[in-house]
Amino acid sequence: MQYPSPGYNDVPAYLASGLPYVTASSASTTPVKISFPYVTKFITIHSNTSSLDVGFTEFGVSNSNHFTIGSNGYATFEVRVKEIYLKKPSGAGTVNFQILAGLTGIPTASIPTLTGSFTFNASDPYHTGSASFENFIVYSPGLG
Amino acid sequence: MQWPQPGFNFTPAYQISGLPYALTGTATSAPAYHVQFPYVTKFITVKADGGSLKIGFTANGVAGTNYFSISNNDTVTFEVRVKEMYIDGAHTFHIIAGLTGIPTASIPTLTGSYPFSSSDPYFTGSNSFTNVLTYEGIG
Numbered sequence: 637m638q639y640p641s642p643g644y645n646d647v648p649a650y651l652a653s654g655l656p657y658v659t660a661s662s663a664s665t666t667p668v669k670i671s672f673p674y675v676t677k678f679i680t681i682h683s684n685t686s687s688l689d690v691g692f693t694e695f696g697v698s699n700s701n702h703f704t705i706g707s708n709g710y711a712t713f714e715v716r717v718k719e720i721y722l723k724k725p726s727g728a729g730t731v732n733f734q735i736l737a738g739l740t741g742i743p744t745a746s747i748p749t750l751t752g753s754f755t756f757n758a759s760d761p762y763h764t765g766s767a768s769f770e771n772f773i774v775y776s777p778g779l780g
Numbered sequence: 781m782q783w784p785q786p787g788f789n790f791t792p793a794y795q796i797s798g799l800p801y802a803l804t805g806t807a808t809s810a811p812a813y814h815v816q817f818p819y820v821t822k823f824i825t826v827k828a829d830g831g832s833l834k835i836g837f838t839a840n841g842v843a844g845t846n847y848f849s850i851s852n853n854d855t856v857t858f859e860v861r862v863k864e865m866y867i868d869g870a871h872t873f874h875i876i877a878g879l880t881g882i883p884t885a886s887i888p889t890l891t892g893s894y895p896f897s898s899s900d901p902y903f904t905g906s907n908s909f910t911n912v913l914t915y916e917g918i919g
Contacts, residue, residue: 653861657917
């Protein structure tokens with residue numbers, strides 16, 4: 637019998653240093669999605685040709701739920717996600733970026749989908765009253 | 781009987797401050813400069829001095845698209861647990877790393893070169909891959 641996989645809220649998985657994930661690519665004004673093989677402990681991004689918008693949903697990065705990294709800027713976020721979206725804020729051409737993330741050993745299948753697009757209900761933010769929303773975490777603003 | 785050595789997933793080893801590891805050298809290309817740490821790292825800080833450098837965690841990755849670029853005079857810290865890294869370029873680098881007491885023999889070889897299987901990412905079904913951890917994002 638194998639040990640069970642750690643879940644999304646398994647604290648020790650976030651206390652150990654991360655397994656490295658590195659990638660270099662480019663983005664235009666169309667969002668690029670980066671999917672991680674395991675849930676992240678932190679994400680460091682370098683934007684080295686112009687500014688770069690970072691978000692956690694495609695809608696969010698295309699609208700107001702994003703963080704902008706300046707040209708030749710670095711940013712580190714200690715967030716637990718399975719995907720991020722990157723895009724060039726405006727103009728023609730592309731922006732080169734590199735990502736170095738620290739991964740936990742938590743499988744991404746255990747992480748809920750984060751979204752702000754469902755109707756937010758403060759009294760039931762996880763939509764537990766609806767089976768169709770069981771694996772979503774919904775809050776807005778903040779995600780998009 | 782001795783105490784057993786801490787393993788790769790022994791969380792407390794990552795919670796205390798690291799043993800210092802400092803190195804200054806000149807990066808190379810094809811092949812990239814190979815840094816081997818005596819123990820598993822808790823964090824790594826790298827400074828590029830004289831020009832930009834690429835860092836990665838496999839020789840194949842740093843030569844391809846699995847690298848992180850550090851611009852001249854910039855310093856970046858990563859809280860990653862590895863036993864080795866590669867630095868590609870032609871300029872001076874400075875490294876300060878914090879080491880755990882975890883022997884590097886206990887850390888799997890990280891690679892993205894084996895066929896990735898999301899249903900068995902650790903290749904537990906094959907003895908030949910017992911000490912290999914493979915996933916996209918390594919190279």
